[in-house]
Amino acid sequence: MCGIIGYVGDKNCARILVDSLKTLEYRGYDSAGIVVVNGKLEVKKAVGRVAGLESQIDYSTFNGTTGMAHTRWATHGKPSVPNSHPHFDQSGTVAVIHNGIIENFAELKSGLLSRGHVFASETDTEVVSHLIGENYSSDSTLEEAVAKTLPLLHGSYALGVVSSRDPGKIVAVRKSSPLVIGVGKGENFIASDVPAFLAHTNKALVVDDGELAVLTPRSVEVFRRGKRVKKDVWKVTWTPEAAKLGGYPYFMLKEIEEQPATIPRVVAQNEAGIRRVAAKLKGAKRVVMLACGTSRHAALIGRYILMKDAGIYCDVMLASEFSHFAQSMDRGTVIIAISQSGETADVMDAVRSAKARGVCVYSIVNVLGSTLTRESDGVIYMQAGPEVGVAATKSFSATVLMFSLLSLALQGRYRKDAKGFVDGAAALVKKTIEDNRGTVKALAEELKGSPAVYFIGRGINFATAIEGALKFKEISYIHAEGMPAGELKHGTLSLVEKGVPVVTINPADDTYEETVSNTMEVRAREGLVIGVSDRPNKIYDRFIRIPEGADPLLYPLLSTVPLQMLAYYVGVARGNDVDKPRNLAKSVTVK
Numbered sequence: 001m002c003g004i005i006g007y008v009g010d011k012n013c014a015r016i017l018v019d020s021l022k023t024l025e026y027r028g029y030d031s032a033g034i035v036v037v038n039g040k041l042e043v044k045k046a047v048g049r050v051a052g053l054e055s056q057i058d059y060s061t062f063n064g065t066t067g068m069a070h071t072r073w074a075t076h077g078k079p080s081v082p083n084s085h086p087h088f089d090q091s092g093t094v095a096v097i098h099n100g101i102i103e104n105f106a107e108l109k110s111g112l113l114s115r116g117h118v119f120a121s122e123t124d125t126e127v128v129s130h131l132i133g134e135n136y137s138s139d140s141t142l143e144e145a146v147a148k149t150l151p152l153l154h155g156s157y158a159l160g161v162v163s164s165r166d167p168g169k170i171v172a173v174r175k176s177s178p179l180v181i182g183v184g185k186g187e188n189f190i191a192s193d194v195p196a197f198l199a200h201t202n203k204a205l206v207v208d209d210g211e212l213a214v215l216t217p218r219s220v221e222v223f224r225r226g227k228r229v230k231k232d233v234w235k236v237t238w239t240p241e242a243a244k245l246g247g248y249p250y251f252m253l254k255e256i257e258e259q260p261a262t263i264p265r266v267v268a269q270n271e272a273g274i275r276r277v278a279a280k281l282k283g284a285k286r287v288v289m290l291a292c293g294t295s296r297h298a299a300l301i302g303r304y305i306l307m308k309d310a311g312i313y314c315d316v317m318l319a320s321e322f323s324h325f326a327q328s329m330d331r332g333t334v335i336i337a338i339s340q341s342g343e344t345a346d347v348m349d350a351v352r353s354a355k356a357r358g359v360c361v362y363s364i365v366n367v368l369g370s371t372l373t374r375e376s377d378g379v380i381y382m383q384a385g386p387e388v389g390v391a392a393t394k395s396f397s398a399t400v401l402m403f404s405l406l407s408l409a410l411q412g413r414y415r416k417d418a419k420g421f422v423d424g425a426a427a428l429v430k431k432t433i434e435d436n437r438g439t440v441k442a443l444a445e446e447l448k449g450s451p452a453v454y455f456i457g458r459g460i461n462f463a464t465a466i467e468g469a470l471k472f473k474e475i476s477y478i479h480a481e482g483m484p485a486g487e488l489k490h491g492t493l494s495l496v497e498k499g500v501p502v503v504t505i506n507p508a509d510d511t512y513e514e515t516v517s518n519t520m521e522v523r524a525r526e527g528l529v530i531g532v533s534d535r536p537n538k539i540y541d542r543f544i545r546i547p548e549g550a551d552p553l554l555y556p557l558l559s560t561v562p563l564q565m566l567a568y569y570v571g572v573a574r575g576n577d578v579d580k581p582r583n584l585a586k587s588v589t590v591k
């Protein structure tokens with residue numbers, strides 16, 4: 001959950017690295033650091049955001065044509081200057097940046113301590129730099145020293161390594177953490193994610209697990225067990241603007257508001273790929289979806305869509321709980337793993353254990369070339385474009401629509417109906433956003449001081465309730481709880497008293513009447529009832545109106561979008577950094 005970027009080329013790179021690091025801040029933002037090779041290794045580190053690091057840099061003096069930078073989400077050791085990356089070897093000639101966790105670092109560290117090494121930090125990464133330094137004898141190259149170190153390391157890593165002895169070179173390796181290479185003209189990059197170098201090149205290659213890359217200004221060579229491997233360089237279609245604010249105050253707002261534009265992209269899929277997955281689902285003994293957080297909520301909606309529309313029953317499992325059920329999976333099972341980042345450790349762990357049992361795994365992923373895409377039997381891309389805000393918004397809508405496309409494919413209606421369905425959805429989402437801006441902003445002012453907010457819904461709208469609550473709490477830092485409306489009376493109702501806000505997701509589908517009854521239970525306790533519906537009702541104290549006449553399978557999407565907006569405006573009203581909510585990171589690569 002850290003962001004790494006490296007540059008080797010002809011230009012002075014400090015500013016390039018800092019600008020790139022800003023695009024990676026979504027991966028971690030508790031401290032940052034940079035190293036440039038300028039005869040010796042020059043370093044700057046700061047606790048907090050990249051802006052704080054930048055304020056320490058005088059670009060006229062701090063420079064070099066090779067360098068690396070890092071933004072950290074602390075695991076081993078608190079956020080502090082010594083714990084920030086890069087870390088150095090004993091001689092101070094080798095610098096390392098790292099995303100991942102070295103699981104056996106304690107054992108390795110005690111060996112190094114007994115050999116007289118002195119450590120400057122509490123991190124697992126510093127152990128790696130010391131080991132590389134130990135293996136970097138006067139007659140070995142940097143890549144040989146790195147290759148010799150790797151067998152000692154257990155855990156996950158994307159590592160970037162530079163040395164003042166070899167100034168025009170970066171060595172990078174990957175095991176279970178993302179690493180892409182940007183291939184430029186007279187300059188090359190390593191990064192955790194493509195947007196980091198998109199301002200400089202749109203040519204990328206993905207480093208696979210177990211590969212080691214050596215970058216110089218004019219060459220990129222990738223090796224596996226010492227043998228050169230040929231890699232495909234692909235052209236990235238995302239524009240650098242897609243990962244910029246473009247006049248919005250926050251990425252979260254930009255990403256909510258661009259949903260009408262991103263939604264139609266889901267049909268720009270390889271139709272054959274969707275049909276292949278559909279065919280596999282038809283023949284499956286059991287279908288299981290695996291995901292975490294918002295992606296799991298999208299899966300819960302997908303479960304209703306596939307069941308109601310296409311007659312396919314499936315289970316949805318939290319990826320972090322999957323291991324407790326793994327034994328009941330066999331070759332007849334088909335898994336659909338859903339992950340925006342394609343890097344979530346809980347998902348990867350579950351996928352690997354399922355694959356080890358012979359289970360076929362398809363994935364729905366947003367980030368091109370991410371670990372999940374490389375380890376799945378087939379991939380459907382969300383096509384949502386880079387999602388920078390930590391809260392998932394447009395990737396959620398893309399996933400929900402992907403299930404409708406799968407359902408159309410299962411019914412043999414894809415070619416005839418997919419485009420119309422998705423374009424219709426985009427138009428309704430646009431209307432929902434436009435109709436609700438004022439209402440939701442005013443409601444946010446009203447709710448910003450509430451100690452807690454509850455969200456209820458039935459059937460397919462239950463998933464909307466829990467997604468609404470998740471978004472609300474992570475962005476506002478106000479307690480929020482979502483539940484099936486029928487469950488309220490089984491406990492949580494004891495918390496409802498005069499003025500307690502309860503958001504009732506109640507579109508005019510077959511759950512309407514029963515949800516009205518549950519909402520009456522709230523009214524009877526003088527709770528503040530906030531209705532989300534296409535059908536007004538006098539039981540609502542406040543009303544978020546969604547467009548009338550929509551396909552009921554679109555209700556979750558149309559109800560969730562204003563709840564994303566509500567979370568955003570409450571977060572802003574409370575002065576929170578809505579793009580980087582405290583303690584969270586976009587890509588959760590720890591279990």
Ligand code: F6R
Pocket residue numbers: 292293294295296338339340341342343344347390391392470471474586587588
């Ligand atoms: C909430 C949110 C998270 C993610 C979860 C899974 O707004 O973004 O709950 O949905 O961490 O992430 P991915 O989809 O990358 O596996």
